[in-house]
Amino acid sequence: MTQPAHNREMPKAYDPGATEGRIYESWMAGGYFTPEIDRSKAPFTVIMPPPNVTGELHYGHALTIALEDLMCRWHRMKGEPTLYLPGTDHAGIATQVVVERMIAKDGLSRHDLGRKEFIATVWRWVDQYGGRIYEQVKRLGASCDWSRQAFTLDEGPSKAVRTTFVNLYEKGLVYRGERIVNWCPRCATALSDLEVKHAEQDASLYYIRYDLSDGSGALTIATTRPETLLGDTAVAVNPDDERYSEYVGKSAVLPVLKRVIPVIADEAVDPAFGTGALKVTPGHDHNDFDIRSRHDIDLVTAMNLDGTMNENAGPYEGFDRFEARTRIVAELERDGLLEKIEPLHHSLGRCDRCNEVVEPLVSKQWYMRMEPLAKPAIEAVEDGRVRVVPERFAKVYFNWMYNIRDWCISRQLWWGHRIPAWYCGDCDATTVALEDPDACSACGSTAIERDPDVLDTWFSSALWPHSTLGWPDRTEDLDYFYPSTVMETGHDILFFWVARMMMMGMENAGDIPFHTIYLHGLVTDPEGAKMSKSKGNVRDPLDQIDTYGADALRFALTTGTSPGNHMRLTDAKIASSRNFANKLWNAARFVVSNLDRSGVRPSWERPDTTHVEDRWIVSRLNRVAARVDGYMNEFQFGEAQREVHDFLWGEYCDWYLEMSKIRMRAGDESPIPVLAYVLERVLRLLHPFLPFITEEIWGNLVQYMDGEAGSPALMVAGYPETEDDAYDDEAEAEIEAVVEMVRAIRNLRAEFKIQPSQPVRAVVRGSAMSGALEAEEAAIKTLAQVDPLVLDGATGGGDSNDSVSLVLSSGTVLVPLGGLVDLDRERERLAAELKDVAKNLARLSNRLDDDRFLSRAPEEVVERERERLATAQQRRDRIEETLARLSG
RNA sequence: GGGCGGUUAGCUCAGUGGUUAGAGCGCUCGCCUCACACGCGAGAGGUCCGAGGUUCAAAUCCUCGACUGCCCACCA
Numbered sequence: 001m002t003q004p005a006h007n008r009e010m011p012k013a014y015d016p017g018a019t020e021g022r023i024y025e026s027w028m029a030g031g032y033f034t035p036e037i038d039r040s041k042a043p044f045t046v047i048m049p050p051p052n053v054t055g056e057l058h059y060g061h062a063l064t065i066a067l068e069d070l071m072c073r074w075h076r077m078k079g080e081p082t083l084y085l086p087g088t089d090h091a092g093i094a095t096q097v098v099v100e101r102m103i104a105k106d107g108l109s110r111h112d113l114g115r116k117e118f119i120a121t122v123w124r125w126v127d128q129y130g131g132r133i134y135e136q137v138k139r140l141g142a143s144c145d146w147s148r149q150a151f152t153l154d155e156g157p158s159k160a161v162r163t164t165f166v167n168l169y170e171k172g173l174v175y176r177g178e179r180i181v182n183w184c185p186r187c188a189t190a191l192s193d194l195e196v197k198h199a200e201q202d203a204s205l206y207y208i209r210y211d212l213s214d215g216s217g218a219l220t221i222a223t224t225r226p227e228t229l230l231g232d233t234a235v236a237v238n239p240d241d242e243r244y245s246e247y248v249g250k251s252a253v254l255p256v257l258k259r260v261i262p263v264i265a266d267e268a269v270d271p272a273f274g275t276g277a278l279k280v281t282p283g284h285d286h287n288d289f290d291i292r293s294r295h296d297i298d299l300v301t302a303m304n305l306d307g308t309m310n311e312n313a314g315p316y317e318g319f320d321r322f323e324a325r326t327r328i329v330a331e332l333e334r335d336g337l338l339e340k341i342e343p344l345h346h347s348l349g350r351c352d353r354c355n356e357v358v359e360p361l362v363s364k365q366w367y368m369r370m371e372p373l374a375k376p377a378i379e380a381v382e383d384g385r386v387r388v389v390p391e392r393f394a395k396v397y398f399n400w401m402y403n404i405r406d407w408c409i410s411r412q413l414w415w416g417h418r419i420p421a422w423y424c425g426d427c428d429a430t431t432v433a434l435e436d437p438d439a440c441s442a443c444g445s446t447a448i449e450r451d452p453d454v455l456d457t458w459f460s461s462a463l464w465p466h467s468t469l470g471w472p473d474r475t476e477d478l479d480y481f482y483p484s485t486v487m488e489t490g491h492d493i494l495f496f497w498v499a500r501m502m503m504m505g506m507e508n509a510g511d512i513p514f515h516t517i518y519l520h521g522l523v524t525d526p527e528g529a530k531m532s533k534s535k536g537n538v539r540d541p542l543d544q545i546d547t548y549g550a551d552a553l554r555f556a557l558t559t560g561t562s563p564g565n566h567m568r569l570t571d572a573k574i575a576s577s578r579n580f581a582n583k584l585w586n587a588a589r590f591v592v593s594n595l596d597r598s599g600v601r602p603s604w605e606r607p608d609t610t611h612v613e614d615r616w617i618v619s620r621l622n623r624v625a626a627r628v629d630g631y632m633n634e635f636q637f638g639e640a641q642r643e644v645h646d647f648l649w650g651e652y653c654d655w656y657l658e659m660s661k662i663r664m665r666a667g668d669e670s671p672i673p674v675l676a677y678v679l680e681r682v683l684r685l686l687h688p689f690l691p692f693i694t695e696e697i698w699g700n701l702v703q704y705m706d707g708e709a710g711s712p713a714l715m716v717a718g719y720p721e722t723e724d725d726a727y728d729d730e731a732e733a734e735i736e737a738v739v740e741m742v743r744a745i746r747n748l749r750a751e752f753k754i755q756p757s758q759p760v761r762a763v764v765r766g767s768a769m770s771g772a773l774e775a776e777e778a779a780i781k782t783l784a785q786v787d788p789l790v791l792d793g794a795t796g797g798g799d800s801n802d803s804v805s806l807v808l809s810s811g812t813v814l815v816p817l818g819g820l821v822d823l824d825r826e827r828e829r830l831a832a833e834l835k836d837v838a839k840n841l842a843r844l845s846n847r848l849d850d851d852r853f854l855s856r857a858p859e860e861v862v863e864r865e866r867e868r869l870a871t872a873q874q875r876r877d878r879i880e881e882t883l884a885r886l887s888g
Numbered sequence: 889g890g891g892c893g894g895u896u897a898g899c900u901c902a903g904u905g906g907u908u909a910g911a912g913c914g915c916u917c918g919c920c921u922c923a924c925a926c927g928c929g930a931g932a933g934g935u936c937c938g939a940g941g942u943u944c945a946a947a948u949c950c951u952c953g954a955c956u957g958c959c960c961a962c963c964a
Contacts, residue, residue, distance in 0.1 A: 548926095565894085570900070751930080753918080
């Protein structure tokens, strides 16, 4: 048999690999990703969280894009000018490390190259590899406006960074100060508080004796970091601690260095910890630095920026900090100053980037004053101008914002936005300016030198929603697309990014940066563990795209999940999404082949329907569209998706399509326009979730439809709106009854192990729906393999004594099975069913006898319960009647 | 030390006060039925973690507890 032409067009199984690239090209060629600014319409704007320019696509990106793109596609189809703006982040440390590693292969360090040449090398790297992530984003089908693509180091965003810095400096919100900072000796830079990750771990608590200088006794302190004693400048006790009150004001001799240091009293000391005496090391401990602000004590830094001990460390100069610890402990032990070592479980700060133990060190850094910036950003969420989805994260946001601390924004790196501050060699003044100055703004000296540091990467990220749209210039984009509509990202960067965008957006642009914050959870491995390189459980989404298709991956990522919740991603889940895509493909193949065969050219509009099956499926479609709309509006994408999934598979394919075959086989072509119409609307409903395959099918379908499509592509076609007048309760009830009957007979056939090819006889008695059943006679006969089907069993043709009786809501069906029927078993089965119904009946009538229920429950609930009672009663009566007949 | 989640079928999860709680995967039985074996039909499988409470009505709201995960915090 030769294959008809259409089957060559649509292969038996959907092949994403052969489709996706071509479809994406067609979208690009159509220019559908670039919105038209239309002042009469409100835009829908999503600014993509910029992946690192060094980045490889991971599941976090995939989930982000799946969610953002489905929102964008949905709104675009609803006719809103939709901007999905893509971009990348220069990712200071991350990128610098990548390039440093690269040049290290030639035995070079960045210092060998020098600043200028090193930055040029990074740029060459970015020019060569920085576009990879974009290609990967495209493979997912993201409908981004590539004409507005942005990079944090582009001219526009850089200007925004510089303008912000200057403005905040002039307002006194950015300042330079010498304080203790979190220092990563390996990255050789300061870190913000957020970039330090604390982890519990086992350590030792060393008890060390400090003799008093007057020989009157000794104090024993407890520390986890003996090497820092080289920087001790005091010993502190709690002022209320009577054990030590006599020591306060005396002096102690620092072990090893024999420096004489004062004994002071400070509230910060916890008498219950260790011995209640604390070594004070302002140069190497945040608390101790604070203590120093309240006392007249020295500050000694005993360590270099690379983590080795410096000249203040005496004999330990040059040793690594951990090596120094070991050696100092040995010396203390030798000298009898080490009283004991206790095991201690405590939390230790490590560099978020490289995991090196962070060293608190005193240095001069730039800071941003956060409290004044936080205030309006808190209010915007409190008063509902910005909505957080899911809501619980608003509490997390408030908690952080109310306790916000100043942000250390300078980094000792080369790759990034260089701080626009110049220091005068003659007068000590600082010049901060938009344009590079030639001379000191205070004394006019030309002996000025620019601050070598760059800004924290998150500084530019914080400006992203407005810097990408042109700020500080008053561009048309900024005017139209700002504030953006939804900021969708992972809840893990709520503080790093979202909160800072809130603050900077309000400060710079004078308005909230987005109306809704949607936070998704983590994509984890099948065991629920966070994917990480060190665990070796990272999988490449591109492999999954190759195997199952981008649609399948996207669909799997948004299946059965709720905002903010984590999701374990398994191959099985992606495979079942792939299967769903294939199901859709084959339903379409069926419809297209019938269009091709019949020559019927359906209208784009809802067809007039008379047949109950047609009325039913059209009614159901419209109900589904209404529910989808409701879920989408509430960000319940998983539920929306499930709704269409179940409709397509469980109703359209399982029932409508099968029923339509029966009519078409009998020469009736009237289902074809309905098949096409419903399919076409389902394609629209599913497009945000399965963009590639729906577009491909739509392209196949269009040529068979009557008249113009009204849009050049599905992605810019209208999203289905509910047509209330399509609701048809009667048709729904009738088809439900048919389905119930078919299922009951199939069940019986399976139970009695009747060969699939062997028809059974069935007699319907006492049906309230005989008219509807008559119209569906052929369907019932075919779908349940019944022949003959006697619909007027009341007047004869059925004998209970050799039949199984199926008591249904639409009537009683007798299926004569002769010798196969065991009358005793039949009676038992019916009795059990009766018991079940009676139980239900009792529950319902109890409820309806309850005055409190009747008076307090809403009328529609009471009414529904009454209907249920009536149905149950009918059913009970019919079971009793059947039992009576069986008994003789 | 604070805060926030989760606990529903064998597994992974939906279910945002109203039928006798659902899906996918897995499992059992039967099918290569002319769209699809990435499939079709039938089925088994649940004290919705526990205890109180609110309500006409609770998996859903409140309180307490158990287990579990995460976030924040300068516990030397």
